[in-house]
Amino acid sequence: MADLPNKARVVIIGGGVIGCSVAYHLTKQGWSDVVLLERKQLTSGTTWHAAGLIAQLRATQNMTKLAKYSQELYGTLEDETGVATGFKRCGSITVALTEERREEIYRQAAMARAFGVEVEEISPAEVQAKYEHLNTDCVVGGVYLPLDGQGDPANIALALAKGARQRGAVVKERVKATGVVKDGRRITGVQWEDETGQGTIACDHVVNCAGMWGREVGQMLGVNVPLQACEHFYIVTEAIEGLQQLPVLRVPDECAYYKEDAGKMLLGAFEPNAKPWGPIPEDFEFDQLPEDFDHFEPILEAAVERLPMLAEAGIHTFFNGPESFTPDDAYHLGLAPEMDNVWVAAGFNSIGIQSAGGAGMALAQWMDAGEKPFDLGDVDISRMQPFQGNKHFLMERSKETLGLLYADHFPYLQKRTARGVRRTPFHHHLIQHGAVMGELSGWERANWFARNGQTPEYEYSWKRQNFFDNVRDEHLAVRSGVGMYDMSSFGKIRVEGPDAEAFMNYVGGGDYSCPVGKIVYTQFLNNRAGIEADVTVTRLSEVAYLVVTPAATRLADQTWMERHKGEFNVVITDVTAGEGVLAIMGPKSRDLLQAVSPNDFTNAVNPFGTAQEIEIGMGLARAHRVTYVGELGWEIYVSADQAGHVFEALHEAGQDHGLTLCGMHMMDTCRIEKGFRHFGHDITCEDHVMEAGLGFAVKKDKPDFIGREAVLDKQEKGLETRMVQFKLTDPEPLLYHNEPILRDGELVGYLSSGAYGHALGGAMGLGYVPCKGEKPGDVLASTYEIDVMGTRVKAEASLKPMYDPKSERVKV
Incomplete structure (x- = not known):
């Protein structure tokens, strides 16, 4: 034994x-x-x-x-x-065969500098000098990382x-x-x-x-x-006379990577259409899978052109082995x-x-x-949703994910496989009106709306993509008129029980000892006052609250509450699928709601940060006066059985009020103009709530809540970094995230998120800037530039939202 x-x-x-x-x-x-x-x-x-x-x-x-x-x-x-x-630093080279790929790898190089990685953008001639065996036909650029290695x-x-x-x-x-x-x-x-x-x-x-x-x-x-598990293929050649150590070479446009291995060459592939494999035999041990040369042959044919010495080298090993891939x-x-x-x-x-x-x-x-x-x-x-363990889902999605390693990693790239699993109650209505769907945590979400005659699908690029003007129109409609978009995918967690108020006051930084109907924007903090969740909490009754979370973090946020429940007498329930949510946003949103509901939406009855039960059309709903786009607006929560009717009532009435249907991309471009943080990018568990500029959401005089001591300590000692909003002065370049921030010519950080500010006329971003011992004015006294693909672009900087800094439009 x-x-x-x-x-x-x-x-x-x-x-x-x-x-x-x-x-x-x-x-x-x-x-x-x-x-x-x-x-x-x-x-x-x-x-x-x-x-x-x-x-x-x-x-x-x-x-x-x-x-x-x-x-x-x-x-x-x-x-x-x-x-x-066997570890050795031989360096690595990634080459681009298209202008789009060149932009991708050059943006990655800029990101590498922000992360402290030694990197060098190199020309086709410089690629050739570092890798003499390479056929540089069609090579338009490369990136060299001298400290990469193999083992x-x-x-x-x-x-x-x-x-x-x-x-x-x-x-x-x-x-x-x-x-x-x-x-x-x-x-x-x-x-x-x-x-x-x-x-x-x-x-x-x-x-x-x-x-x-x-x-x-x-x-x-x-x-x-x-x-x-998926099948993963590579070949190893016979020994090649005179072959010396080479950098690892990646040619993602041909789905291939190359490694010198003891005088031989190894060629591996991440092909676009992978082969899922399983079930795994009980006796599997140091095994390989059956050869499939037909599947690998297109990769090899391109490789022989790219590395001509392969044409003269015999194949010593054709290997097919399993690797595991996630969704x-x-x-x-x-x-x-x-x-x-x-x-x-x-x-x-x-x-x-x-x-x-x-x-x-x-x-x-x-x-x-x-x-x-x-x-x-x-x-x-905890980012994985329960349904994603479904065997059929995994089989379908894995056909794509292996190839995505070397695919063009365009902004807003959507998965193609295993789609349509989670649909909101408005899904078919949105499709009927030209919605182009994206997917997040399995949810099908309208990201933008195609115009009449426009093909409702993405055409990807690192430049302005085919939906750029569509999103601009949606954005400006919300800024000047009224827009409607589906927020049903956002997580909804009900917390109820005799100790609900005490529990919420312990787990969250806000003040939940508030009247029924009050909405509290708040964070759940860890013991370092890092942000574990960014949520809104609505008091539904004396003993019940509704916590609304980002779609991607619903499970993580609910788990965080469950693990801190302790002896509190509360029940925590996911009710996300029970209600559809339509956001009605813009200066004319009140007019639209008053056209479909007899309820009073004035500041006297329904001020910002409050919710009320309403009649709408022939149904019932709950109207939450909050916004993530920085305009007057409401989120309308309606039970799933009445959701279709409410959509139709709003859409029909909207024809007399200039209603524009909008998508998630619009929400992102509007929120970045307003400087609203995005969880997972701008705020994470290691970002202190005070340095994120969210100290206003923390009620520091509460006697006991998670992270309180760290909040008070930071308040006493002062901030070491500040969240700053940037706008490029040149309206042409685009920002996504991770672009380096230069302050007075020195690299000081990187953008945590980026998008285009259509109302303000330029690409915008958020990012942390070191400020130890400085006053706010000192931070703004500097000159800022953002590194976009190796080019420094001048940027305006602000600690207040550049759009409507006093939030007057929200509270009108």
Whole structure:
């Protein structure tokens, strides 16, 4: 029988590179009673056949931080453990074959500088000089990262495992986790078996690091881990005489990457139409999948043209192996929402080697401290919706996600597969009127409306896209007339019970001891006063509140409340699907509502920040006077059964009031003019509520709420950064997010979000600027520029909203 302890602080399931990294980093945190169980041999699932590319730059600052940490770690592991990791900094080159791709990679280069990554934009001639074997026909530009590298995936994992063992971890191969012992929302034991027997390890925590088995292991643990194995192809040539070390080469326009490997060339592919694979055989171990040369042949044909030496080199290995992919191409990390001691680190979308070091470090710190060390929203497992674990959904979506790694990453790019799962009550009405739908967390949402004769679909570009003028018209209609858009996808969480008021006052920063009908804009804070949620809270009765959250964070926000419920006598319920919501916004919104309802919408009866029950058409609804676009307006909440009727009543009456149907893109362009923050971009769990400029939403004199001490401490010590709003003085360039901010010529930060301000006539952004020891006037006394694709563009800066700074239009 396996020599396993009866109890451990944590049991890690899965011995790939990420499981080994979690074990390694937990022991570095001082956890000695760590047990890792591997069903076969370490690395035998996906890790052993990974390509071992180790890049620094990721899509966000924190993901880049984790990738850079991985590199630094792998460079020192050999000295620590004696296991050769094969890590070497050979650099990497990404080349563009189109002008659109060139803009993408040059924007990425600007972002890299903002994140502290060494990078260089290079011309086709410079590409040729650094990679002499490359046919540079059609190459229009490139990006060179000198500190990128490559390594030996299996040995990196084995080195991490050895490092964990050296600090007391138990790492056992050929022991399978077969079940668990549960007590409510906690796992109290993991059941195991091997060839000689079986047993149970009592534990405080469980970590699912099962790779492509992660979904099934998640089901065993009682948590949702949406991922799907896909076939991933590469070839390795015979030895090529005289071949020396080369940078890693990526040609995303041809779906290909190249790596010199011990005098041979490895060519891999992320093809547009992937092949999902499964079910996984029980005896899968160091296995590969059947060859499919016909599927790979188009990639190889282009590669032979791009790297002519491949035409002379024989193929030594044609490899097809499984990799796991998630619905959004971001890996899964963190505490699972369904359980209170089940953690996940899985679904690494072919970037497991470069991610494992940092992901293991971040998860270990999170587990040790009981809170995230920094913002991990991009990969937090709580972003996944329950339906996304559906096997059919995963099969359909995974056909696309593998190819998206090397697709053009255009702004506003929408997924094509596995669509139509979640529809609001207004879906068919919106489609009938020309809505072009996008998808967020499974919700189909109208992003913009096509004109008569215009094809209702996206035509992507880094320049002005085909909907730019449509959104401008929607934007200006809301600014000067009245617009209507569907907000039904936003999360709605009902909190009710005898302790509802006390609970809300504890979990949120606002004052919820307010009259029935009052709407409170507020944040849920962590102990550092970082922002865990950005919500509005409406008091429905003496014992009930409605918390409205962004669509993408409904589950995370509800989980946050559940985990802080403690002894409060409240019930927390997701009621999102029960009501449709139509936003009626603009200077003429009151006129439209008065045309369909006998209720009074004046300031005397329904001032800003209050809700009232109303009659509307022949139905009933609740009118919330709030806005995310900076105009007079209402959100109309109507039960799903009456939603269609209310839409029709408003739309028909709207014909006499110039009503314009609008989409989510309009909401974004309007909110950025008003300086309203966007959760997940402008405000996250590591952004202090005071530095985000949201101190007005915190009632500091409340005696006890999460984050209070950190708020008071910041108030006493002063701000270190400030959120600043920017507008480019040149109306032509476009901003999206992550563009570097230069203050008096020096790089000081990057834009957390960006969009076009159609009423103000230029691209706009929000971003944090260091201000330690400075007064507000000092921040504005400087000259600012924004780096757009390597070009510095002058920008105006403001600490107040550039549009309607006193909010006079909202309260008229």
